[in-house]
Amino acid sequence: MDPSTLAQTVRYTEGLFTRFLEGFDEASRARQAPDLPNHPIWLLGHCGFSMNRVAAEFDGAPIAGDYYIEGDGSSGTPALFDITSIRIRSIPHDDPNLYPSLETGRACFHDAIERLANAAANSTRDWLQQEIDMHGTLLTRGDQVIRLCFHNGYHAGQLGDLRRAIGLPRVIA
Numbered sequence: 723m724d725p726s727t728l729a730q731t732v733r734y735t736e737g738l739f740t741r742f743l744e745g746f747d748e749a750s751r752a753r754q755a756p757d758l759p760n761h762p763i764w765l766l767g768h769c770g771f772s773m774n775r776v777a778a779e780f781d782g783a784p785i786a787g788d789y790y791i792e793g794d795g796s797s798g799t800p801a802l803f804d805i806t807s808i809r810i811r812s813i814p815h816d817d818p819n820l821y822p823s824l825e826t827g828r829a830c831f832h833d834a835i836e837r838l839a840n841a842a843a844n845s846t847r848d849w850l851q852q853e854i855d856m857h858g859t860l861l862t863r864g865d866q867v868i869r870l871c872f873h874n875g876y877h878a879g880q881l882g883d884l885r886r887a888i889g890l891p892r893v894i895a
Contacts, residue, residue, distance in 0.1 A: 723850045723864035729843035732773075732867060735874040736835045739769070740828065742881035745890040751827070752818040755887035758880070764814040765877045766827035767803035773834035773870055780841035780849075780863070789822070789830040796820060803830070842867050 743762055746753070751763040760768070767789070774785045791797060793804035795812065798820040806812065807820065815821075822830070842850070842864075850864035861869065885893065 723847060723862070725843050725845050725847065725850065728845075728850065728864060728867050729839040731871055732835060732839040732842060735871045736832065739874050739878040739881075740831070741893050742878050742885065743824075743828070744893060745885070746824065748818070748824055750888075751824045752814070752816050752821055753884075753888060754814065754816055755884055758884055758887055759814070760877070760880050761814050761816070761884065762881060763818070763821040763824060763827045764808055764812075765881060766824075766831045767808040767821065768810075768812075769874050769877055770827075770830040770834035771803065771805060771808055772873060773838040776866055776870055777834070777837040777841040780845060781837070786830070786833060786837070789826070789833075798822070801826060803827075838867065838870065 746762045752761050754761045771785070771790060774790075778785050789803055790805050791799075791802045793806055795804060795806040796815070798804035798807055799822070800819065801822055803822060804820070807815065821827070845863070850862060850867075852863050853860055854863060854866060856866055856869065882893065885891075
């Protein structure tokens with residue numbers, strides 16, 4: 723697996739994801755629709771955290787403390803995501819005060835993209851071929867990065883569903 727191609731793939735997912743944020747603002751960043759699972763600010767924090775967690779395995783640095791705190795699921799602030807509130811199987815709150823601003827969420831997502839892309843780019847082919855267990859699935863470290871790219875796309879699809887449910891215009895014509 724080529725490290726630079728992998729890094730480019732990670733970076734490419736940023737625009738694919740963030741274009742679905744068009745039309746959301748500070749007032750609507752925690753807006754949800756019936757029968758849909760997540761809202762924009764949760765998605766930014768969740769995807770950012772997922773990428774930072776994997777990047778930390780690559781670069782050895784801690785998960786970005788500039789954006790996250792360990793809490794009980796209700797400890798988020800206008801500046802920080804409570805990790806418990808954005809983990810897999812968490813239930814997003816509709817109170818925007820429990821989440822950072824949309825600007826901070828976008829910065830978190832962007833910084834996570836760059837960190838993961840740089841971690842991949844600075845890896846050797848041998849490192850990327852190492853096998854690991856990710857949530858019960860055996861895959862290589864390179865495949866782990868590809869899986870995160872798919873993860874970003876999956877959650878971009880949730881934003882597309884939310885946009886339709888609340889009457890925002892289509893992003894893809």
